[in-house]
Amino acid sequence: MMGMDRPVHVSLSTTDMDEARSFCRKLFYGPLQVNPTGDVSGFAFSGDVVMLGPITLGEISYGSDIHVTIADLETAYHVLAPVTGTLRSRHRGTVVMADPTRAAVYRPVGDIDLEWPGSCRLLSVKVERAALERELDATLDQRIVSPLLLGASFDLIDGPGRTWASLVRLLLAELRHADGLAAQPRMASRWRDLLVSGLAMTVEHPYGEEPAGMQGPNRPRTVKRTLDAMHAEPWRPYTANDLAAIAGVGVRVLQEAFRQHVGMSPLTYLRRLRLDGVHAELSRSDPWQVSVSEVAYRWGFTHLGRFAGAYKSRYGVPPSQTLRERR
Known part of the structure; x- marks a missing residue:
């Protein structure tokens, strides 16, 4: 206190x-x-x-x-x-x-x-x-x-x-x-x-198990199991079928559960999780020691063009600018 x-x-x-x-x-x-x-x-x-x-x-x-x-x-x-x-x-x-x-x-x-x-x-x-x-x-x-x-x-x-x-x-x-x-x-x-x-x-932030405002004590076990897997290995090339298999339900059932209890689809949540991870790492990294591409690959982004577009849409600046500012 x-x-x-x-x-x-x-x-x-x-x-x-x-x-x-x-x-x-x-x-x-x-x-x-x-x-x-x-x-x-x-x-x-x-x-x-x-x-x-x-x-x-x-x-x-x-x-x-x-x-x-x-x-x-x-x-x-x-x-x-x-x-x-x-x-x-x-x-x-x-x-x-x-x-x-x-x-x-x-x-x-x-x-x-x-x-x-x-x-x-x-x-x-x-x-x-x-x-x-x-x-x-x-x-x-x-x-x-x-x-x-x-x-x-x-x-x-x-x-x-x-x-x-x-x-x-x-x-x-x-x-x-x-x-x-x-x-x-x-x-x-x-x-x-x-x-x-x-x-x-x-406030929304990339720390902890989930972004702030996204916690939900009444979520079904299928959603919790999927979130745990994504947070444990966000870089894995999950597909909708992969996540549904982890949850033990069909793709449509999992998507509807995510929309109801998380507010977005599983793959949208995964992309957001990865983007926040990249943003956090670029913000604290030395631009002389890392590159945007290696950080992006490390977090599971394989198409750099689409990644850069999604990053700028979420943060308002290109990833290279975040790395240069280091703030």
Whole structure:
């Protein structure tokens, strides 16, 4: 558990663009650039922010269309979860249309570019880099890559994302008031730890037995047996018939079970597992000692052209760029 901290609540409502910029830079990131993109007559910034140890929670809106840019976050991971409207987010080559059904996730490394319409009000959650990495490391009990290889977004309507977003809303609402349980340091620290650990179990990542959000305690044995085989030897040239034989059922039965309990077909899951493995290895490898092709072959990809296309579609950049960045 992290040490106890007292929450600090700060809020601002203003029609002054410079005052809004200063507020966000002070509470979130110094290099943050905020510029209007259209009519500013309706500009009305509203920021309600609570700082609690390694986390900063805020509900933010601008009232008119703006463009936000920031270079590497460096010291933090960040999640933006719109309450209203749609935010166009670009980070590390991946574009996410964040709205009340989907949150955008940012790693410490990589420029961020946001097209933020006046209709968009969102929850902004900043988590110090060390806190989330320590939590994920403890949860998985294994050595992880830093910065974490997180997915670019997650679902806010179903599964763990829904619960995590509800926790953020509840904690922010409670921390705004000085007379609630959350204002007590011991309770605040427990809620804060719950938010960090919840995020570690919500975001998509290639660590552990399965990507986050894909666990399912009620899966049938046929699905579990197939997943175990794929995770044990992801490089094997499995066919649909091979996986069905491992499961002990027909191909169509296994495919339907996977769609129901995993959300995708067995071969789609296997490709995703392999891509995440390649991505993790390229991110921590020395470009002078390994090549993209040998890593791809090691994870079971035999057609480099199709592999490169699938990799860029999933991560927004070609595999060679990941290897060069080593971040």
